[in-house]
Every structure is written in C-alpha cells, then in structure tokens.
Amino acid sequence: MFRLAHLSDPHLGPLPEIRWRELVSKRVLGYINWHRNRGATMKVQIIAGLMQDLAANGPDHIAVTGDLVNIALRAELGPARGFLDSLGKPEDVSCVPGNHDAYVPGALQRATDSWAPFMLGDGDGLPVRFPFVRRRGDVAIVGASSAHASAPFLATGSFSDKQRDAVAQQLVELRREGLFRVVLIHHPPIRGATEWHKRLIGGRRFRAMIAETGAELVLHGHTHLATKLAIPGPHGLVPVIGVPSASHGPGGEKPPAGYNLFEIERAGDGWNVAFVERGYNRGGTLAETGRQAWDYDGRGLKPGLVTTARR
Numbered sequence: 001m002f003r004l005a006h007l008s009d010p011h012l013g014p015l016p017e018i019r020w021r022e023l024v025s026k027r028v029l030g031y032i033n034w035h036r037n038r039g040a041t042m043k044v045q046i047i048a049g050l051m052q053d054l055a056a057n058g059p060d061h062i063a064v065t066g067d068l069v070n071i072a073l074r075a076e077l078g079p080a081r082g083f084l085d086s087l088g089k090p091e092d093v094s095c096v097p098g099n100h101d102a103y104v105p106g107a108l109q110r111a112t113d114s115w116a117p118f119m120l121g122d123g124d125g126l127p128v129r130f131p132f133v134r135r136r137g138d139v140a141i142v143g144a145s146s147a148h149a150s151a152p153f154l155a156t157g158s159f160s161d162k163q164r165d166a167v168a169q170q171l172v173e174l175r176r177e178g179l180f181r182v183v184l185i186h187h188p189p190i191r192g193a194t195e196w197h198k199r200l201i202g203g204r205r206f207r208a209m210i211a212e213t214g215a216e217l218v219l220h221g222h223t224h225l226a227t228k229l230a231i232p233g234p235h236g237l238v239p240v241i242g243v244p245s246a247s248h249g250p251g252g253e254k255p256p257a258g259y260n261l262f263e264i265e266r267a268g269d270g271w272n273v274a275f276v277e278r279g280y281n282r283g284g285t286l287a288e289t290g291r292q293a294w295d296y297d298g299r300g301l302k303p304g305l306v307t308t309a310r311r
C-alpha cells in the first residue's frame with residue numbers, strides 16, 4: 001500500500017519584511033489584498049498543526065500543488081523552501097508551482113530555482129522542466145505547471161500545446177508500465193471550477209488529453225475548496241480532487257485547512273484506493289472530515305463516488 005498525501009496553497013505567512021523597491025506594479029495590489037483578506041485568516045499555527053497531523057499519518061509521499069507564497073518576493077522563497085524541507089526529503093515531496101509563485105515576470109524562474117530538489121524528475125538535472133516524472137513504488141507522479149505571470153487582477157493559469165504533448169507522452173508510457181498515474185497541476189482542469197479571471201487557459205486541452213491517455217488521479221489546488229469531481233478517461237472516470245488551503249483558519253469564507261490522503265493498493269488489474277480527507281472542523285479540532293473507498297476496475301474509477309464534471 002502506498003500512502004500519498006496532498007496539500008496545497010499554504011500562502012505562507014507572515015509576509016517577510018518588504019523591500020519597497022520590490023513593491024512595484026501588481027505587487028502593490030497583492031500586498032494590500034493580502035493584508036486585508038488573507039493575512040487575518042492564514043496562521044502559521046494552523047499549518048504547523050496540520051503538518052503534525054500529516055506526519056502522524058506517515059505518508060510515503062507528499063504532493064504540494066502550489067501557491068506556497070503570496071506575491072513571490074525574493075524574501076518569501078527561503079521560508080517557502082524551509083516549509084518544503086520540513087515536510088520531508090526532496091525525493092519524498094513533489095511540488096508544482098501556482099500563480100502566486102509566478103506572481104510577476106521572472107518570479108517563476110526564481111521559485112523553481114529555489115525549490116528545485118522538490119520539482120526535479122527522477123534522473124533530471126537543473127534547470128527544472130515541466131512536466132517532471134517521479135516513480136515511487138506502484139505510483140508515478142507527473143508534475144505539470146499551469147503557473148504563469150498574469151496581469152493585475154488576473155489569476156489565470158495555462159496548459160500549453162507543448163506541455164500537453166509532453167504530459168501525454170509520459171502518461172502513455174506510464175500506462176504501459178502499469179503504474180498508478182497521478183497528475184499534479186495547480187489550476188483545476190474543470191470547466192466552471194473557478195471564476196473566469198482565475199481559470200485555466202487550456203483546460204479543454206487538458207481534458208481532451210486525459211480523455212485519450214487516461215490517468216488514475218488528478219490533484220489540484222487554487223480554489224481552496226474540497227472538491228471531488230471526475231472527467232472522462234478513455235475507459236472510465238478519472239477523479240479530479242481539490243483540497244482546501246493548508247493555512248485557512250476555521251470560521252472564514254473558505255473551508256478550514258485540510259489535506260487529503262490516498263491509500264493506493266494494486267488489486268488485480270485495477271486499484272483500490274482509500275480516499276481520506278483530514279483537517280480542522282468548525283471547532284478548530286483536527287479530525288477526519290471525509291472517507292471514500294474507490295474501486296478501479298483496471299480501466300477507470302466506477303461512477304458514483306465522484307461527480308462527473310460538466311463538459
């Protein structure tokens with residue numbers, strides 16, 4: 001049995017000492033926004049408690065789907081790297097970037113340089129390239145990047161033709177190897193999952209790829225919501241799972257911090273997966289907040305456990 005944990009969008013705080021010359025253009029908006037809306041609800045203690053709970057559940061691997069930082073200042077990168085280091089060894093933690101990690105032009109490059117050991121595929125050298133592929137037991141992690149710098153007031157992501165070709169090629173190969181394929185991407189590849197200004201450009205391209213190549217699981221962040229949807233693969237459904245922010249306190253607009261665990265076990269020519277949601281409840285106590293048993297018949301997930309997304 002392989003235990004994969006998924007967390008996302010810690011938006012690590014507190015914001016480090018600002019260097020004012022970095023507060024240009026879009027960052028001014030982000031800084032004000034963070035202080036008004038985000039700063040109040042995002043507590044370091046919340047993350048610390050969640051991480052303790054996560055560690056107690058002994059995952060074999062942890063997937064982090066981006067938005068580690070807020071406005072991608074240079075001074076935010078070190079603390080974010082420290083957060084990744086605190087989760088585990090780089091070979092046991094895989095990370096893909098989010099739009100906040102790519103907040104302004106040049107930021108994505110600095111982030112991937114700083115967090116590289118957590119973003120390199122097996123046997124890959126620097127610089128980081130997406131998608132990366134990591135094989136761990138029966139599980140293959142395919143890390144895609146939807147992160148790009150966007151104009152003020154936009155939080156879009158993109159999935160290009162080029163990345164589609166590379167991801168598709170890997171998914172076909174990994175299927176041949178008989179592995180449980182997990183795709184990581186920050187933005188939800190689901191139509192209507194976000195407001196228009198936060199959407200994934202190329203979402204249709206992503207779904208068309210999955211319809212052809214399949215995958216066993218797609219994990220995303222960005223929405224800060226615990227969503228359980230599915231998109232069609234070539235022979236059955238492919239679950240697409242979103243997770244709350246790892247740092248939201250209880251009592252906010254969005255659900256309190258949580259993470260997901262996937263206990264993956266080969267079963268004949270298919271898979272059995274126990275999908276466990278853990279996080280803070282309304283009272284601020286850490287608890288199991290959901291559990292499902294998924295049965296893959298070797299082709300895809302049987303319908304009924306996750307809601308099929310609108311095409």
Ligand SMILES: [Fe+2]
Nearest residue numbers: 067098099222
């Ligand atoms: Fe995001």
